[in-house]
Amino acid sequence: AQSVTQPDIHITVSEGASLELRCNYSYGATPYLFWYVQSPGQGLQLLLKYFSGDTLVQGIKGFEAEFKRSQSSFNLRKPSVHWSDAAEYFCAVGARSGGYNKLIFGAGTRLAVHP
Amino acid sequence: SQTIHQWPATLVQPVGSPLSLECTVEGTSNPNLYWYRQAAGRGLQLLFYSIGIDQISSEVPQNLSASRPQDRQFILSSKKLLLSDSGFYLCAWGGMTGGGTEAFFGQGTRLTVV
Numbered sequence: 001a002q003s004v005t006q007p008d009i010h011i012t013v014s015e016g017a018s019l020e021l022r023c024n025y026s027y028g029a030t031p032y033l034f035w036y037v038q039s040p041g042q043g044l045q046l047l048l049k050y051f052s053g054d055t056l057v058q059g060i061k062g063f064e065a066e067f068k069r070s071q072s073s074f075n076l077r078k079p080s081v082h083w084s085d086a087a088e089y090f091c092a093v094g095a096r097s098g099g100y101n102k103l104i105f106g107a108g109t110r111l112a113v114h115p
Numbered sequence: 116s117q118t119i120h121q122w123p124a125t126l127v128q129p130v131g132s133p134l135s136l137e138c139t140v141e142g143t144s145n146p147n148l149y150w151y152r153q154a155a156g157r158g159l160q161l162l163f164y165s166i167g168i169d170q171i172s173s174e175v176p177q178n179l180s181a182s183r184p185q186d187r188q189f190i191l192s193s194k195k196l197l198l199s200d201s202g203f204y205l206c207a208w209g210g211m212t213g214g215g216t217e218a219f220f221g222q223g224t225r226l227t228v229v
Contacts, residue, residue: 004158034217043121043205043220044159090158094217100147100166101209102174103218107158 002027002095006106013081014114021076021109023091032094033074034103035065037087044090050074061085086113117142121206121221128228134179134193136224138206141187146208148189149218150181153203165189201228 005024013019025031032051036044048059055067065076074091088110092103121138128134140146147166151159161174163181171181178197182190189206203225207218 006158036220041223041225043222044207046217046219049217100164100172102149102161102164103159103207103209104161105151105159 002093002104004091004093004104004106006089006091006109008109009107010110010112012112012114015083016080019076019078019081019085019111021089021091021111023074023076023106024072025074025091025093026072027093027095031067031074033065033067034092034094035059035063035074035076036090036092036105037061038090038108039087047076047089081111081113083113083115086111117208117219119206119208119219119221121224123224124222125225126227128196128226130198130228131195134191134196134200134226136191136204136206136226138189138191138221139187140189140208143187143208145186148183149207149209150189150191151205151207151220153205153223155202159205163191196228198228201226 003026007022034049035047037047038044047063048057050057050067058064063078067074088108090108091106118141149164150162152162153159163173165171165183168183179193203223205223206221209218
C-alpha cells in the first residue's frame, strides 16, 4: 500500500540556519512527489513537485528537494531559514487508483524558527 | 486563473446537528474534486473524491457524505454530527492529466462539534 512517512514531528532551527525535512515514501510505481506548506489555520500551498527528470527540483520560497529512488526519499531543504518559514510541512505522493488521481500525505513536520 | 472557494471558514455545531460545507472552483472545467480532513496533530486524510457530476467515491467509512450537483461545486454533509467529526476540512481540486497532478487547496473550514 502507498504511504508517506515524515519521521520528524517537530523541528526547531535558528534563523539563518540550514534546514532539511525528511520524507520517505512507499509506492510500487514511479512516484509523483510533492511538498506542501501550511500556515496556521490556512489551506495548503504547493512548494514543489517531482514528476520525472532531474532529481533535484527547485520550488518557491528558496526551497529545493532531492528525489533518491534507492532510499525512497524526497527530502526538503533550504540553505538559510527565515522566520516566516515557520509552518507545517507536508510531503505527499501522488497515486492513481480506479481512474483518478489522489494524494497520500505524511503526518507533517511542524517547523519552529528561533530568532 | 483557477481559484477555489470554501466556506464557512469556521463553524461550531452541537452534536446531532446537520452539516453542510460548500466548495466551488472557478477557472477550470471537469476538475477532480476532493474533501480531506485534518485532525489535530495528524496528517490529511482523504474522505471523498469526485471525477464528475454525481460521481462520488468514499475513501473511508464515516458519518459524512458528499455530493457534486454541478461540475464545479462539491458539498460535504452530515445528517447528525458526532464529536469525532471535529477537525479541519479542506476541499481541493486537481486536473485529469496523466497519473501525476498536484492538488490545489481551499482555505479550509475549522469545524468544532460541541
